[in-house]
Amino acid sequence: MDKPLLKKLFPGFEDALYEEMLQHGVLRYVKEGEPLLRVGQHIRSVILILEGVIKLYREDDDGNEFFIYHLNAGQACSLSLVCAYKQETSEVMARAVTNATLLTIPLELMDKWLSHYKSWYEFVITSYRNRFEELLKTIDAVAFSNMDERLEFYLRKQVAQFGPVLKLTHQDIAGDLNSSREVISRLLKKMEAKGLSGLTEIPLNG
Template sequence: MNIKAHFPAFETGLVSELEEKADLISVPAGEPLLKTGQNIRSTMLITKGLVKVYREDEEGNEFFMYYLNPGDACALSMICATKQETSGIMAKAVMDTEVIKIPLQYMDEWMTRYKTWYYFVLETYRSRFEELLTTIDHIAFRNMDERLVFYLKRHQKSLNSNIIPLAFTEIAQELNSSREVISRLMKKLSDKGMVKLHRSHIEIIDLN
């Protein structure tokens, strides 16, 4: 469990406790890490792979919230774990992923014992809150074409790649739109030379 590689600020005592008391688990691509209504008994730190966090309605429609990359933690699982609430979100491994699972009882204890953990938790809350505000701004104040560009940019950044392996149907589902609308807007982006459309993926050329 190479904790220092992804969380270099953690002090030695905290790293030792993580190695002793936390579990490193492997999650294959496509497998869920959290489900809506699930009891939260631990929080998670990402050490490898990519995790998609999203909401799901009663009809199975998804609303994409954000990605978790190596070095990130799930802020909502931290909040739910601390308050001993059930999950209001879904989290799924996009690619083969490794996660450090920290049992609930150590969350508060480490907040008072380790400054680096305290600041890490606060920074995790702050960054996720700002990211959600940005998402809300785009939903409330932007047209669908602007939302689509913002969505593609987020995937480009999170995947660290210009190749976005998403189908139009999936994009439409996560943007609460229709496949026809997304298909039309993607063709407009393609005509402008901003993307290239392939059978199995979208290739980003220049979204700026």
């Protein structure tokens, strides 16, 4: 990791802040499928994404998952910003969708950076706002849409993230939408019949 990479991924920080990130940040490499956060876990550092995709989701008592949003390179896990600063535990799960590289920042630097670096303060506020907007979109999709509309909304987000060829099974989609594989398979066939098959490439019997 070097300063040019940090400047590319996190533009607009003061030079002194980049130096502190290089000095105090710890690189962490996670493999596809590896969990990063669990419900009830204490968060003792801020997580910045340098490479890869991280999935945030909720899990019910039966182990069923509900997809919230993805984090990409150049973004921060806002939950880690909040929980680390307030020394609270996580209320969501996080898992690496791809191999990923993270930069973790020790908790004790947060007060200093928030008061010393205007760019970091603005970055934290922007991260909160962006993730809140993502959460509102997800809530709207759940509260005000039926399952076929939720499925199309979900697929469009996945295509925007990963491209038109998705490595998802029908069971993966059902898990993220808290539905059943049978319902998802039926709705995907319905989408194809309506001419929406060009949205993405997922086997109808996947």
